[in-house]
Amino acid sequence: MSDWLERRRQSARKRAEQTQGSPAVADPEAQAKRAGVRDARIAAGLEELERWLYDLVRQGLAQVQSRGNIWQQQAARLVDAQAPGVARLLRNLNGIEGSGEGWQGRLLEQLGKIHLLIEGYQRLDRLPPETQADIRAAIGIALKEEEVLAQPGMHDRWLVLGGSVEEEDNLKTRRTWLWGQEHRRPALVLSFAYGRQPLSSGLIAGTLLDAEVVFYPGAASLRALVKLSDTPPGPMEPTAVFGYPDIAAATAAYAAVLANNPWMERFPMALQEMTLVCYNETWGVRDREHRTLTFVPGFAHSWPILALSGGYPLALAGEWNGQYLTPMSVWAEGRVTPLGGYQ
């Protein structure tokens, strides 16, 4: 999913640098030719990366600890090969070797997934179209918003769960998670701003949006665009129940999406009736069955959540990465409180 960030990072940068938008001349033949050149470049880049990975595994991951940031150079090559999504995955490997006990396992997990992506691309033709779309998205091959918006949408009352804002290389990316009240499924809306451009998606945590949402193609797509809606967003009814009743239901939903798209990195979880717990400075939430999800280490807003909870159960929404939960908003005291930089 976040490979889109990479693509958008580049296109936002381009937009910001060019005083006038580049004239989009529709020339199908030239377009097809450009796509062919790009696909060849990606194939070559991935093949080179595969060879490099094999060398790494043959010589052993132990060498990583003494060689410093070996990923940066590979990442740069993949940017040149027009595979920015893979480049980002490689950059994310930086520092794992210094992350303490079990680092080799964590590194191997990520390398396995990158390898799976290379494999997938190499036999793209033989895969179902949804999986193809997921792979292309993971690699960072851009789709035009107009193309996506031309697809049929899903009408629902979408609850804005909250989100996060990240900044890298002067590009701000805002992730906003929505929850469809009727379809009971999440959607992710990304917005971007380069430099000092204002960042806004007009989506305010805790509001309800009566709108049509178009999902990007994929097997279990989360990323979506909101089609223009005539109805202005309204407040959520205080009694509305949303998300998952307990942790087992939330992790089952996560597993279902992961089974369809192994490269999914974040999954939204809106959880009801959660009790905040803390042990040895590890914070988390627990449901009535005592199942527990722990917050990502270094999560900075556990104390505000405690303040809002007063020790009573609350509803909260967070991003789940398969290991840790990063809370993004809290429903307590009859209102929504977004956490961190999201407004």
Place this chain on the structure above:
Amino acid sequence: MSEPSTFWHELTVTALVGTGRQPLRLPLPGDPLTTLLAGLDPSNQEHALLSAAAAAVLYRQAGQRPLTSDFPSFAPCPPDHAPRCTPRAAQHLALMLRGTYQEVLSEWLAAAAAAGQRVPEEHLVSLLEAGQKKPALRDAMVSVLGERGRWLAAHNPDWEYAAVQQEVQGDTTSEEVWETSNAATRLALLQRLRRVNPARSRELLSATWKTEKADDRKRFLEELAAGLSMDDEPFLEGVLDDRSKEVRAMAVNFLAGLPDSRLSQRMRERVALLLQFRRKIVKKSLEVTLPDACDPEMVRDGIIPDVPRHIKVGQKTWWLGQMLGLVPPAHWYQQWNLAPAELLKVALKSEEAETLLDAWFRAAKRAEDTAFLEALLPVFLKRKDSYGHIKVLIDCLPQEQAEPAMIRLLEEEAQPLHGKHPAMPLLTRYEKPWGHTLAQKVLESLYQRITADENPSSSTRLALWTFRESLKEFALRLPPEFVSEVGRGWPAHAKYWDYWEDGVKQMVDILNFRSEMLKEFAQ
């Protein structure tokens, strides 16, 4: 999951040392995962290893069951009866906690406390963190934190200062806190107890007094200033024999502030014959006799025998000054049936005028004798180099007496305000809200200063700059009703308006903010 996790372990070991050194062993088919892995082509070891890793990791991630845990939860907080402040008031608070207009924060806290409101839950953490950095805010925070804030603070050692308020309720816990906590918590406990149960605070203090360090004894003793009474006298009389000179001096100061204390009585007896008031038909005079000696009893009562090097008086005069400084002036003017101003008039004619003036200044300040302090003000205002005294007087005097003194200074000086104006040290030190007349005078003076067209880069640069910088502080004291008046009519045509514009704008902004902020508590 034992088999896949054993396999995963083997896989990472192989990956760590390299397939070049340790060949990969694929598992035998069994469960769905191992069946899949057993089908990998072992002839391309690296390919097989990475593929197995991807499959194993996805198998685990998709199949994981969330752990059940017995992590402790938090005991629920008792309900809050005080209402939350308005959302707009909360926005103002959040703005200040993020650093904008932070100098106005204590006024917000006071206004919220006066309105009986509390801080909404989402801002409690930032507020507690602010109190952690700035102890001066803590007193004002106590009531606006509400039950929720104190409950929250009790869970974080950094916020102990706010949580301690809760623990003080029961006496057994207070004893435990007193004996086992760090110095800051003990101090907070003492402060709180001193207000609600002074006898208990004295009990705790005297129980451990002998074992405390001198610095702690000093800090704890300071707390007796709040609500000092004769009940404290026996304890303080004992402290006169303390090991530390500073601690002894504090006890002397407190005891002198209690007219019925044994120390006060002894001191009055000592000086009884040293001042004699003579009233002839028209002439009144004061006859001063110097003491002969400084005996050990006097030293115990705080009299320092040797004259410090920087003070140029005779030894006996030095003793006299110290003793008179421990006897309130009212002792004399009531005895002789004089008005404070009359006593001062006679005293100023005496040979020891300086000693008397200085001693009575200190004694009147301690006794909070505003009638006498007010009488002292014109005396000091007439003298050169007595800003130190005037500042103290301004702080001690109630607004009706302090402000006219500052207004007089503003009127007497021909020059409008600048950094070296005689009124400046008082205005910047006077931290109470200003009355309308004083505020009006200061603003007029500022206007005159701007239109005086004095080049800010001239030799008076520093004086002008100091004044301009003080405007921010003045904005905190101006009456909020002045907001519309202050917001307009500045002399934009003045030659050096550029120099003043930002300072004036800042002042206007702060006043605007205060006015908006206070409106939220007005209902």
